[in-house]
Amino acid sequence: MPPKINYTGVFLDDSSKKTLHDKFGNQVPSDWTWSGDHMTIEFGKNAELPKEIGTVVTLTVTHLGKSNDAWALKVAGYESKKATPHITLAYRVNPKNSNDITDWKDTEQFTLTGNVGILYHGARRKKTRRAVNKLKNRLRKRMSRRA
Secondary structure, three states, X not given: OOOOEEEEEEEEOHHHHHHHXXXXXXXXXXXXXXXXXXXEEEEOOOOOOOOOOOOEEEEEEEEEEEOOOXXXXXXXXXXXXXXXXXXXXXXXOOHHHHHHOOOEEEEEEXXXXXXXXXXXXXXXXXXXXXXXXXXXXXXXXXXXXXX
């Protein structure tokens, strides 16, 4: 039985994660949990495998959103099934609360880079090149069956 997908996303490279932490890490409340590592493409067991698995993409930060429960950055540059494509910077209790942010303010635009990938239930976020290649091959087989 194949592993269950937790979510698909654009997983930021180390340089982009550092950029976010340098820009915003000292601004979020100290008792919150820092995130700042991915943009969710699709969440849940029915998430489709993106065709671009392993591809490096550029995201452009356009807005900063804040609520009493989460801070996030609105981004553009890659399709997401979320109503508002964003990167959760930090959260008080649950990272999904960033989906409920309604107060978005323009911010200085800058770019981030990351890889399109998958996080499986129980898996760590960092995927090896071998795992990415296996996913690419699986996707190619699935796509060739459809053709």
